[in-house]
Amino acid sequence: MGLFPMEDPAYAATYAQEAAMVDASELIARALEDADVTPAELARLLNVSRSEITARLRGERNITVRKLAQTLHALGAELELGVHMREETPGQKPSLRWNLPDIADDHKTDASTVRPQSGRWKLESARQ
Numbered sequence: 001m002g003l004f005p006m007e008d009p010a011y012a013a014t015y016a017q018e019a020a021m022v023d024a025s026e027l028i029a030r031a032l033e034d035a036d037v038t039p040a041e042l043a044r045l046l047n048v049s050r051s052e053i054t055a056r057l058r059g060e061r062n063i064t065v066r067k068l069a070q071t072l073h074a075l076g077a078e079l080e081l082g083v084h085m086r087e088e089t090p091g092q093k094p095s096l097r098w099n100l101p102d103i104a105d106d107h108k109t110d111a112s113t114v115r116p117q118s119g120r121w122k123l124e125s126a127r128q
Contacts, residue, residue, distance in 0.1 A: 042075065
């Protein structure tokens, strides 16, 4: 048994949620740095308080995908979401988890990607 009881489905689900929150915070922080924008400037761009930006950067806000995309867009970045199936363990059904590629990388992942197309969202498979 490892440090975290990942064989416990409830714990694993909570861990996946928290990991996604940390990933979102890291995406915002990386985009802030790449755009050379301060948190105070970002707050002004989004018309939110400085404390809201601080909470997002600390992973204390469960922001929606829409707000995450809006935040990154204000910084000149684009949000790409993907999923991949993790390996099944006996007696456990597969679940989805975040696959967030590095913002600076312009590459395809081996996961399916959702992109807007003509005002609608289309699921594209990156598997060839």
